[in-house]
Amino acid sequence: MSAxxxxxRPCRLRDVPHWDIETDVIVVGFGAAGxxxxxxxxxxxxxxxxxxxxxxxxxxxxxxxGEIYLGGDGGTPAQRQxxxxxxTEDLYRYLLMAGGPDADQDKVRLYAEGxxxxxxxxVEQGLVYKNTYLPERMMEPETDDCLIWSGSEEAWPFSAxxxxxxxxxxxxxVGWGGGRMLMDVLAARVVKLGVDVRYDSRxxxxxxxxxxxxxxxxxxxxxxxxxxxxxxxxxLCAGGFAMNRDMVRRHAPGLLxxxxxxxSPGDDGSGILMGMSVGGAAIHMDQAFVSLPFYAPESLxxxxxxxxxxxxxxxxxxxHGRIGHHIMQQLGDRIYLLVDSATYQPPAEFTRIGIAAxxxxxxxxxxxxxxxxxxxxxxxxxxxxxxxxxxxxxxxxAAKWLQPLVEPPFxxxxxxxxxxxxxxxxxxxxxxxxxGQVLTxxxxxxxxxxxxxxxxxxxxxxxxxxxxxxxxxxxxxFGRQAGRHVAGLDIS
Amino acid sequence: MSAxxxxxRPCRLRDVPHWDIETDVIVVGFGAAGxxxxxxxxxxxxxxxxxxxxxxxxxxxxxxxGEIYLGGDGGTPAQRQxxxxxxTEDLYRYLLMAGGPDADQDKVRLYAEGxxxxxxxxVEQGLVYKNTYLPERMMEPETDDCLIWSGSEEAWPFSAxxxxxxxxxxxxxVGWGGGRMLMDVLAARVVKLGVDVRYDSRxxxxxxxxxxxxxxxxxxxxxxxxxxxxxxxxxLCAGGFAMNRDMVRRHAPGLLxxxxxxxSPGDDGSGILMGMSVGGAAIHMDQAFVSLPFYAPESLxxxxxxxxxxxxxxxxxxxHGRIGHHIMQQLGDRIYLLVDSATYQPPAEFTRIGIAAxxxxxxxxxxxxxxxxxxxxxxxxxxxxxxxxxxxxxxxxAAKWLQPLVEPPFxxxxxxxxxxxxxxxxxxxxxxxxxGQVLTxxxxxxxxxxxxxxxxxxxxxxxxxxxxxxxxxxxxxFGRQAGRHVAGLDIS
Numbered sequence: 010m011s012a013x014x015x016x017x018r019p020c021r022l023r024d025v026p027h028w029d030i031e032t033d034v035i036v037v038g039f040g041a042a043g044x045x046x047x048x049x050x051x052x053x054x055x056x057x058x059x060x061x062x063x064x065x066x067x068x069x070x071x072x073x074x075g076e077i078y079l080g081g082d083g084g085t086p087a088q089r090q091x092x093x094x095x096x097t098e099d100l101y102r103y104l105l106m107a108g109g110p111d112a113d114q115d116k117v118r119l120y121a122e123g124x125x126x127x128x129x130x131x132v133e134q135g136l137v138y139k140n141t142y143l144p145e146r147m148m149e150p151e152t153d154d155c156l157i158w159s160g161s162e163e164a165w166p167f168s169a170x171x172x173x174x175x176x177x178x179x180x181x182x183v184g185w186g187g188g189r190m191l192m193d194v195l196a197a198r199v200v201k202l203g204v205d206v207r208y209d210s211r212x213x214x215x216x217x218x219x220x221x222x223x224x225x226x227x228x229x230x231x232x233x234x235x236x237x238x239x240x241x242x243x244x245l246c247a248g249g250f251a252m253n254r255d256m257v258r259r260h261a262p263g264l265l266x267x268x269x270x271x272x273s274p275g276d277d278g279s280g281i282l283m284g285m286s287v288g289g290a291a292i293h294m295d296q297a298f299v300s301l302p303f304y305a306p307e308s309l310x311x312x313x314x315x316x317x318x319x320x321x322x323x324x325x326x327x328x329h330g331r332i333g334h335h336i337m338q339q340l341g342d343r344i345y346l347l348v349d350s351a352t353y354q355p356p357a358e359f360t361r362i363g364i365a366a367x368x369x370x371x372x373x374x375x376x377x378x379x380x381x382x383x384x385x386x387x388x389x390x391x392x393x394x395x396x397x398x399x400x401x402x403x404x405x406x407a408a409k410w411l412q413p414l415v416e417p418p419f420x421x422x423x424x425x426x427x428x429x430x431x432x433x434x435x436x437x438x439x440x441x442x443x444x445g446q447v448l449t450x451x452x453x454x455x456x457x458x459x460x461x462x463x464x465x466x467x468x469x470x471x472x473x474x475x476x477x478x479x480x481x482x483x484x485x486x487f488g489r490q491a492g493r494h495v496a497g498l499d500i501s
Numbered sequence: 502m503s504a505x506x507x508x509x510r511p512c513r514l515r516d517v518p519h520w521d522i523e524t525d526v527i528v529v530g531f532g533a534a535g536x537x538x539x540x541x542x543x544x545x546x547x548x549x550x551x552x553x554x555x556x557x558x559x560x561x562x563x564x565x566x567g568e569i570y571l572g573g574d575g576g577t578p579a580q581r582q583x584x585x586x587x588x589t590e591d592l593y594r595y596l597l598m599a600g601g602p603d604a605d606q607d608k609v610r611l612y613a614e615g616x617x618x619x620x621x622x623x624v625e626q627g628l629v630y631k632n633t634y635l636p637e638r639m640m641e642p643e644t645d646d647c648l649i650w651s652g653s654e655e656a657w658p659f660s661a662x663x664x665x666x667x668x669x670x671x672x673x674x675v676g677w678g679g680g681r682m683l684m685d686v687l688a689a690r691v692v693k694l695g696v697d698v699r700y701d702s703r704x705x706x707x708x709x710x711x712x713x714x715x716x717x718x719x720x721x722x723x724x725x726x727x728x729x730x731x732x733x734x735x736x737l738c739a740g741g742f743a744m745n746r747d748m749v750r751r752h753a754p755g756l757l758x759x760x761x762x763x764x765s766p767g768d769d770g771s772g773i774l775m776g777m778s779v780g781g782a783a784i785h786m787d788q789a790f791v792s793l794p795f796y797a798p799e800s801l802x803x804x805x806x807x808x809x810x811x812x813x814x815x816x817x818x819x820x821h822g823r824i825g826h827h828i829m830q831q832l833g834d835r836i837y838l839l840v841d842s843a844t845y846q847p848p849a850e851f852t853r854i855g856i857a858a859x860x861x862x863x864x865x866x867x868x869x870x871x872x873x874x875x876x877x878x879x880x881x882x883x884x885x886x887x888x889x890x891x892x893x894x895x896x897x898x899a900a901k902w903l904q905p906l907v908e909p910p911f912x913x914x915x916x917x918x919x920x921x922x923x924x925x926x927x928x929x930x931x932x933x934x935x936x937g938q939v940l941t942x943x944x945x946x947x948x949x950x951x952x953x954x955x956x957x958x959x960x961x962x963x964x965x966x967x968x969x970x971x972x973x974x975x976x977x978x979f980g981r982q983a984g985r986h987v988a989g990l991d992i993s
Contacts, residue, residue, distance in 0.1 A: 015943065017780055017941045017942050017943050018712075018713065018780055018941075034807065069775065071864065110750075110754035110755065110757060110758075111750050111751060111754040141929055218515055220510075221510065231778060256942070257530070258602075258603050259782070259784040259785070259932065260784060260785070260786075262601065262602035262603040262785075263602065265602055266602075277908070278942075282942050285777070285942070288509055288510055288778065290751070291753040292752060293751070293752070293787075294752075294786065294787070295785075295786070296786035300766075318813075318895045318896075320812045320813075321810075322832075323832075335832075338830045340814075340815075340827075381883060381887065381894045381895065382883075382886075383879060383882060383883045383886070384883055384895065387875060387879035390875060390876045391873060391874075391876055394874075394875070402873045403810045403873065403876070404810075440751065442936065449509045449510075450509050450748070450770075450774050450777070451509050
């Protein structure tokens, strides 16, 4: 019977034969956004049913490092303890730049002003931060430490507009994968608040009336079809579409070059498609986080990225996701990271970055890579000359990473797009208000429908500005707003 | 009363109070796509009503040069007369590359095989081609000549995969603007075939049943609301969305950098939005034609484009729209075209390309532009060394355009993105079958709904592959397919 339902077309209210479930709020997806929406809605006394495709909580959030981008209002405890004062306006300006040419000013403003208290809320839920600071540049801590530089804050052009501050907060968890801890904490709260959680539940379609106002969902729960009514609204927190390669092809085909989609099987775009089925607008569908996580070791940041013409294309001290974004815009798949013996450290094995060429002179490396004479060598020569003076007039790399590459042997690390590790996920999704209300192309709300996390197009919406922790920040914070608003409270 | 209707939400069939118009086929928009759809449907004995927003025919097609990308099957009369043999497979391969990472193989195949007879059909409608050939590179003929090189056929990487052939066919019309002639010819046929043409008609919404099958449109015609029934189907040929800057911001924000949208007021995205309102999928919404039409004079093609770091980024013999596409991907707004006294010719005035710097040496130009020593000068030095040998190992510019830039004075032409002429229009639109049937995200047809021209995502769907005449080729050819299919005939 479920074959007749489709995420691309709502089931009409009048076609609902009976209600199997009646509740105030239905949340679709038990990742970080869904958990936070459920917590807030339940705390506002709404009856909440949470439907999750998998057999347990977590979604893609649980696969992450659990890092959350937090700050402002003078600083979080971790920031203050490390000696940083993080002004709300600096956080605002950074997030606005990070949002790219169509940054959502309203969301950025709300988040900048509410981030500090959002931190406290997370702690109240049970999240534990050690509040220690690691000054080194890294993907995420391998220890249980807390605060790291997780974006391009210290890198041009961001550093020129907003005072840099580290804002990546990782829970107290040894090793990578703190996202599991984050989700365990949030899931425990969800359960404690009496949310009706249904696992092994695939939402097949929204239920909407003739005016496309949303009244519930059709779902297959434990193999049986259910018509579930949401008196107050449905909150879609069903992830992005990185795992739906057909959808990637039609909306973000540039991503097909990168070989490692990050996500859980639920990131099939069904949340976005359901929103569109009742008139929701999907925006910035071409944008994605694409990374080459080449540091740590951070000494590699002192290297120089060149494309297959031996040209630099970015300041190498940017966040690895901004570098990945620019790598994807180069003509040709060959990308090299040039280092000398003073800066070389073996890249992490998982990055699949090997050595393409090595030589006693840069001319030799240039030749061995098959590049015309005077290309790569001229690039390094200009770089070295200015680096010796602590300057990078071309890309404004910060002085602390500038070190002439003059100690032989010289090495070109092989970062080719079709071989090295380029993880990616999608940033396009449903246009929403800061309340989480899904908007049509005319920017009018679809009644009864909310979205958060990567089902929505949130703070992160431009590959060139992504920073670690931004997606979880957006998912948790705007998941909360959606939960409060759908339950009838004012937001934030 | 019309305030209650919206292009983003269909009027439900049951809410239609009466029919003001009853016909077989409704075509929305009287540009080239709409005209061709109407002609074919009428010839197949369907009763056709054509609704046009403006007070006359033409749309954006009439603002164009009227150039159509045609060839294959050994060649059109103009191609043969000029001594070219254009193989269908070469046309196929070129169009496939031009479609980018998600080229529509089915449409490309149908067009490559049908392009030659499409030419004959256009001539049968009354279009006159002088069938003369102009070998020089230009935007479009200023004379009434016919055949020009209108794409990147002779440029790498296209030239490496498909035997080059000129395929831009311009009607016999003196001066630019042959699109008006094309539209006059097509409009005369439309009228002759008895199509019911209604000008000053704004379509407000589709009319659809509960299953989102389309049955007609709501339109304001001469100021009065009409419910118009289409027994066989509605064909949306309402243009793109270049003129809807809000929509551009949310779907193609990179385009906001370019300052000259090309289109008529009707290019407001309403056709795309109506298709989406009944479940149609809009794809590649970020893609656009963006050009810097810097030739003629064609000697400027012998120059070298550099970005604000003095780096080359493209083979300069590409079609100007491919060059524009790559200019938009450079970091920074400053773009220069470097020429020497042997290659300099004044750029056309409308391009707003002035002189940024001039000097007796390239080092002097480099210095005057404020570029670090050894950047621009090294770029030119490598270029010159290889150009002297007829090679361009970095970007594979063809030998005929390679000439060392060694005759002082040396000039940097100022092509900055925020000042020079960068015309653009959108390429994203509704996903359709070669029949013109609008597809959902699941690629199932929406019953009763067709789209063609820039309301659809057609042959041109990637800025890096656009060629002049490709949009009109797509609009006229697939407009015809839609007209035939909606009238009940097999296509092509």
